[in-house]
Amino acid sequence: MRIIGHVALNVFKESVRDKVLYNLVVFAVLLIAVSYLLGQLTAGQDVKIIKDLGLAAIATFGLLIAVFIGIGLVWKEVERRSIYSLLSKPIRRHEFVLGKYAGLGLTLLVNVAIMTVAFYAVLAYMNTQFPENVRAAWPAPATDPGMLRAVALVFVELLLVTAIALFFSTFSGPFLAAALTFGLWIIGHFNADLRNFEAVVDSRAAAYAARALYYVLPNFAAFDVKTQVVYALPVPASYVAMTALYGVVYIAMLLTGSVMIFARRDFK
């Protein structure tokens, strides 16, 4: 565990030094600029739009970090040959893989946490800009803590995306790994179509194949409760817990696969 921690801290340090956290500045500027513009243009819908936009931005910025850093976690070490001296130290290959994963997880956690704080800060400010009677007409308060459930699931989704990117990067180059990760992410968001495939095709074989894919591929749509929280529709804690558990099990399987592939790899 100690070794994994050291590797993880090094990944975090790399992301800080490589200015990955600059995205936070972009995020803050975007939110503040949009809220200012909305104040000039619309009436009544401002807070809802900021909620939509803020949650979508947290997910999107996180996705970009998870994919583009995730695919480089292993590949970059091999490409720049820094892995030679590292693996000659008393570190097991699985500790390397898990440390890399934990490091990017930590980077994402810090990112998502700061973006969430900035998001709530903008909403708290907007809350002060409206009279009591307008606020009473909103479906949920501006700083509704229920939105944290959506943020939590976004975070688990990002951890899952990172595990996918890491998995592909243990045996392929960065372009292929990025394409495969994005591909799975897109398919995973339209997973429900696979489940109901028999409604659109006659072939039973095709329907079974689609159903099999539905169960095998990650179901990213399940992690998306952003619309529900914006409209203050109920998102039960049990749903959040079960979806997070699904994510954790999927991540564990991907990490096991990554470790197994990486353990037998030759570094020519």
Next chain:
Amino acid sequence: MDAIRTEALTKHYRVGFWRPRPYVALDALTLRVGRGDVFGFLGPNGAGKTTTLKLLLQLIYPTSGRADVLGRPVGDVDVRRRIGYLPENPCFYDYLTAEELLEYFASLFGYGPAERRRRVAALLDEVGIGAERRLQLRKFSKGMLQRVGIAQAVINDPEVVFFDEPMSGLDPLGRREIRELVLRMRDRGATVFFSSHVLSDAEALCSRVAILAHGRLVGSGALSDMAAFQVRGWELVVNNLTPAALEHARSLGRIARADALGGSRYALELPLSTPPERILADLAAHGAQPVSLNPLRETLEDFYLRHIAAAPTDRGLGAA
């Protein structure tokens, strides 16, 4: 107990995209390196030196055969606590400073913060990195990176240290410093295994060598005992050598070859049959002034060429 021991260690790669063919990178290497030896692992580029080192560090897995370091199979994490490795043309995390990189590596050995700082400071002093230690490695020259590479290889006071082409990219001063470091390590009782394609590096340092060509071992032992590197004559450079004196020495069979270097300056090849001091005295009596006298022996390059010419060049496995 040997420090390093390999038994028929073999590595094949598959090359080619559409119809992959096996390529023999290392062919049944059997080697013993004793504790405390400075062992030179020599061979031209592509001979299989780096492949062997990577097998000994389990960066790659053998196709067959086995390798032990310090009496344990390679890849044993406990063994890796006791060894060090400098890769060829080392590259590190360029966003870290030299100090941070070494602290990171030291942390993997489980040293506490105070011990890490002490080791890192002492090592950076030893490899001659001063105030630059607080610069990010992306600002380091190749020679400076090589020094950092050496520091990280010995951060744990290893019992066995593997250096892959440690002199590569270094200026003469840097090469001398590496030689001194290798000798200091030897004096501390460490086993040093280093690969090189430069014979003079090995001559200056090694108690024993192994020579590799086309992935096969073509010679091993103490350099001085290896027939290929015995002295086969002398090269004498003289000034003021008159044609008459040259003819006289030639007629006595004391000069195997004479190359005019301009004016009355000559490079003479003297046979081993007559002691060189007698020939020197003889020529001096005729007014010649000796400039230099060096032993002539087969160079590593000659040795390679002979073995490369002799060895089959096809490293495939036939119709596989």
